[in-house]
Amino acid sequence: MSRVDVFSNIKARDASNIIEQSFVRGEVIIILANCIIHYEGRALSDIGPGDRVLIIKPDGTLIIHKKIKREPVNWQPPGSTIRAYERNGRLVIKSIRYNPYEIIIVECLEIYLIAIYDAIDPYALEISGTERDLAELIYRNPEVIEKGFKVLKLEYQTPFGIIDVLGEDKEGRLVVIELKRSSAGLQSVSQLRRYVEAMKNLTRRDIRGILIAPRITESALALVRKYGLEYKKLEPPKVPRTHDGRGVRSKKLLDYMDDYENKTE
Amino acid sequence: MSRVDVFSNIKARDASNIIEQSFVRGEVIIILANCIIHYEGRALSDIGPGDRVLIIKPDGTLIIHKKIKREPVNWQPPGSTIRAYERNGRLVIKSIRYNPYEIIIVECLEIYLIAIYDAIDPYALEISGTERDLAELIYRNPEVIEKGFKVLKLEYQTPFGIIDVLGEDKEGRLVVIELKRSSAGLQSVSQLRRYVEAMKNLTRRDIRGILIAPRITESALALVRKYGLEYKKLEPPKVPRTHDGRGVRSKKLLDYMDDYENKTE
DNA sequence: GCCTGTATCTCGCTT
C-alpha cells in the first residue's frame, strides 16, 4: 500500500467523506482548492476567493497558505476539531477550537486536489545556538562572565518575572543576568531592570544587572547606562549534536556546503 | 490547462528538473517526501529521516512540516533562493538566504508526490480586533479613556521607544498610554514604565501612565501599582469589513454558525 | 539597512 493517495476531479460530498475518514485514521491531509475563509475568535477575519494550500494534521492543526509568505493566512492550532461536509454542492471545512473559542470556515469553490498522506516521522529536531545553550555555557564556565563569578541559580523566580541567571561576583555582590541569543534591544534592558528591581525588594545586598548578548542596539546600550546596568558581549555556542549525542553532524553539513560551492560557481 | 500537475513514482533527476522549472514559472510546489534536513544560520539544526510536507512558494519561501504542530520544523523566509538537484540518486533541495546567511539542505530518501500548483490568489486578508483597532477607537472616541481626555499623538517616538497614544487629561497632565489587544502581563507594564521615564526626560510636566487592555494578570497589576501607573479595561473592537468597506459579512458568518449548530447537535 | 513593536503569534515550562 502506498503512503499517499491522490484525488482530483472529486465531488464535494466524496471529498468530505475522504477528509473525515482520513482524519480519523490519523493521516495528514493536503488540499489544493479555490476557497473563501471566515475566521472568528481572538480576532475576526475574512478573505475572498483564491487558490490556497490547506494542511490538516492529525493533531487537529489546520494551516491555510497563500502563494506567498512564510506565515499561513489562517490557521487553527493543535487540539482543534475538524469537520468536513457538503453544502450547496460545495466542500466546507470547519475547524473549532475551545478556550479560547475560535472558528474557521473554509468554503471551497473548486477542489483541485486532495492528497491523503500516511506520514511516519519518529525523529525530533536537534537544535543548538539557543538561549539555553548560552545558559549552559555560563553554568559550566562561569568565568566567561568574569573572574570570580559564581552561578547561584538558573531560572530564578521572583514575584515580577524569572531571572535567567542569578549569580554572585568576587566582591560578594548579587548579579542578575539577562541572556539574549541574538541582538539585545530596549525590551531586554527593561526586562533586566525589572528583575533587578524585583531583587531589591527581596534583599539588601548590593545588586548588579548584566545584559548578555552577542550584540546590542545603540539606544539599548544608552538605556543600560542610564539605569546603571552593564552589558557584556557573548554568543550562544552552536554545537552539532546527533541523536546519540556525538558531534558527527557538522562534517556532513560541510560536505553539502562544498557541494553548493561546486554547483553555483 | 489544469491548475495542478501531479507527479509520483518520479526519479530524483526528473524531480529536480520539474522543481527548478516550476519555481521559475512562479508556481507553488508541494512535495511529500521522506527526508533528512540540515539547517545552519542563526542557529544550527538537524533532523533524521521522516515523512514530511514541503512547500516551496514563488516568493522564495520554503516551509517544511512534520505531521504535528502548527509551526514548520524548518523553513526559509521569502526572498530565499531555491535549488534542486540530484545527488547520489537522491533529490536534494537547497535553499539559501543572505543577511543573515542561512542554509537549508533537504535530502529526500523517497519522493512520494510532487504537485505543481499554478495558484491565483488576488485577495488580501481583512482582519479586525487588532491593537490598531483599539487605537482607532480611542482616537475617534477619546472619552472611552476618561472624560476630558484628548489625544495628542499616535505612535509618538521617544529616544527609548514608541508610545502608542500620547494624550492629555482634563487637568492638563501628560498621559502616556500603552495598548494591548489581549491580556497585559509584566512585560507590558515594563514597557509603559520605560515610556513614562523617557517622557520625564523630555518635559517637566506631570505624567500619568495608563495601561489599556481587556485583561491584566495579577502580578502585572501589582507592578502597575508599585510603579504608580494605572490600568484601564478596554477591548479592541471586532468590526467586520468587506473588501469595499461595508459591514455585510457578519451575517454570512452567523449563517455558517447556525449551520454548525444544526450539524453537531 | 537597522530598529522597534505587534501577533488570532506558537511553544514549552512552571505554578
Next chain:
DNA sequence: AAGCGAGGTACAGGC
C-alpha cells in the same frame, strides 16, 4: 488553566 518568556520567531512601519 493561567502566567511567563523564548523564538532560527515573521511581519510591518520608520528612519
